[in-house]
């Protein structure tokens with residue numbers, strides 16, 4: 001579980017409050033520059049807020065970042081891989097950096113799960129965009145985190161790869177993983193997220209389910225007939 005209470009940063013985040021439950025897929029939406037990546041980097045312990053409190057699985061992230069780090073897998077927006085090395089070599093390096101004790105069988109299971117088994121000896125620069133995204137995801141899982149932070153994990157990839165990643169996220173969440181991810185994709189918001197928050201100018205302007213978004217938007221405009229229209233309405237209103 002992630003709990004963000006009145007978080008403020010020098011740049012990017014003015015006031016953020018949200019709670020993500022265990023096994024939930026929670027979406028973070030908002031226009032470019034809204035502060036989503038900054039908030040995610042706070043949760044990844046890369047950025048210290050000037051104000052507020054954050055707990056992950058009940059542990060205070062600001063006071064005890066070293067205890068929280070092993071619980072978190074963070075997938076940044078930019079792909080963090082060595083292009084000239086093979087998939088296996090990249091994973092070996094990341095295992096060292098993450099101090100991962102994952103054994104060979106479980107590592108092979110992870111490759112299999114993400115559809116990378118046949119690509120271990122391929123150089124990263126020869127992988128498709130979708131496969132690079134999947135490998136980026138795999139390296140964030142090497143230390144077996146229970147919380148996953150994904151910054152636009154499916155941006156710029158083809159539909160089958162997007163589908164695979166979203167299916168994988170849903171499956172892992174059903175097994176108990178807590179997932180928070182930023183996206184600009186309406187289909188993902190509607191089909192993958194159980195709840196979501198909207199962020200604008202550094203503030204969270206809405207948190208809730210699709211139905212709660214619909215009820216709120218519908219109470220403000222008689223023209224709202226679908227969840228999609230409700231989300232666009234709330235986004236326009238807060239921008």
Ligand SMILES: Nc1ncnc2c1ncn2[C@@H]1O[C@H](COP(=O)(O)OP(=O)(O)OP(=O)(O)O)[C@@H](O)[C@H]1O
Pocket residue numbers: 011012013030031032033034035036037038039
């Ligand atoms: N290192 C930095 N130095 C100065 N300003 C920054 C820095 N990082 C972020 N910002 C600013 O903070 C604000 C929030 O940026 P952030 O990247 O968190 O937004 P975002 O919602 O993730 O946007 P996007 O959807 O484009 O990824 C923006 O105005 C951005 O210009």
